[in-house]
Amino acid sequence: MIAILGTGKMGEALLAGVLRAGRRPSELLVTARREERAAALRERYGVESVANTEAAAKASVLVLAVKPQDMGTLLAEIGPHVSPGTLVVSMAAGITTSFISERLSADVPVVRVMSNTPVLVDEAMSVISAGEHAGEEHLALAEELLRPVGKVTRLPESLQDAATALSGSGPAYFYYLVEAMVDAGILLGMPRAAALELVIQSAVGAAVMLRDSGEHPVLLREAVTSPGGTTISAIRELEKHGVRAAVLEAIEAARDRGRELAGG
Numbered sequence: 001m002i003a004i005l006g007t008g009k010m011g012e013a014l015l016a017g018v019l020r021a022g023r024r025p026s027e028l029l030v031t032a033r034r035e036e037r038a039a040a041l042r043e044r045y046g047v048e049s050v051a052n053t054e055a056a057a058k059a060s061v062l063v064l065a066v067k068p069q070d071m072g073t074l075l076a077e078i079g080p081h082v083s084p085g086t087l088v089v090s091m092a093a094g095i096t097t098s099f100i101s102e103r104l105s106a107d108v109p110v111v112r113v114m115s116n117t118p119v120l121v122d123e124a125m126s127v128i129s130a131g132e133h134a135g136e137e138h139l140a141l142a143e144e145l146l147r148p149v150g151k152v153t154r155l156p157e158s159l160q161d162a163a164t165a166l167s168g169s170g171p172a173y174f175y176y177l178v179e180a181m182v183d184a185g186i187l188l189g190m191p192r193a194a195a196l197e198l199v200i201q202s203a204v205g206a207a208v209m210l211r212d213s214g215e216h217p218v219l220l221r222e223a224v225t226s227p228g229g230t231t232i233s234a235i236r237e238l239e240k241h242g243v244r245a246a247v248l249e250a251i252e253a254a255r256d257r258g259r260e261l262a263g264g
């Protein structure tokens with residue numbers, strides 16, 4: 001039995017994904033803070049909703065999908081009910097496996113995951129790390145859970161805050177760029193709907209080439225950048241405005257914020 005504790009945006013996306021991948025609703029339990037939310041999940045997915053303590057006692061895999069700020073309260077509630085035979089998988093930004101282990105009985109295996117919202121379309125990037133009591137079999141179990149909703153990679157926990165900044169938040173940076181490019185289209189007199197279509201399809205095309213061509217991004221960009229042409233005029237402005245430095249600083253700030261989150 002797999003239980004998802006705190007079934008908000010990410011928890012629901014994972015729930016929908018594992019059901020799409022062929023698990024039966026009877027293999028899943030969910031918890032939610034509000035009864036209307038629990039009722040909506042029961043109706044939408046045919047899963048049972050229970051109290052956190054009941055989920056903790058019944059499930060062999062517990063997925064913690066609450067906000068980092070709510071993790072202490074949740075762990076205080078479920079701690080006494082989690083047995084060492086249970087695998088705890090945390091999806092929260094910033095929360096370390098030791099933060100979780102300290103609040104559970106000794107030897108409970110904990111795997112930390114940083115996924116992202118493309119879980120919704122089975123294109124997630126999930127980065128997993130083993131805590132002190134988790135071994136190969138626990139990482140393999142977490143991989144089995146997450147693989148149907150996208151790509152899964154293993155990294156040491158010391159890189160999880162960096163992964164959060166790069167791929168956890170990553171989709172937001174691409175959406176932000178799309179927004180800015182659509183504004184540019186408006187500035188150039190393009191109807192909004194047309195600008196959106198042009199930008200989205202360019203993003204999709206570029207993403208598929210990045211994933212499937214095997215070419216380095218620099219070579220892909222050079223292939224677009226004709227001598228004396230239009231693209232280099234745009235690149236000069238991006239460089240002049242320090243966009244590369246802004247990206248470095250932005251992602252470093254996201255990493256630093258992740259480090260702060262466990263402290264509340």
Ligand SMILES: NC(=O)C1=CN([C@@H]2O[C@H](COP(=O)(O)OP(=O)(O)OC[C@H]3O[C@@H](n4cnc5c(N)ncnc54)[C@H](O)[C@@H]3O)[C@@H](O)[C@H]2O)C=CC1
Pocket residue numbers: 005006007008009010011031032033034052065066067068070073074091092093114115116117168169
């Ligand atoms: N939104 C994103 O793009 C990503 C979020 N995350 C992580 O996933 C986690 C969840 O994020 P979201 O789904 O965006 O947040 P959310 O706010 O949509 O979901 C959290 C849910 O937990 C519920 N909750 C809180 N305390 C509870 C308790 N004691 N018992 C039962 N339910 C409780 C809340 O009512 C809410 O529905 C966070 O820790 C975040 O760091 C990770 C990667 C990406």
Ligand SMILES: O=C(O)[C@@H]1CCC=N1
Pocket residue numbers: 093164168169
């Ligand atoms: O912004 C956040 O804190 C979460 C974690 C990664 C993406 N969203």
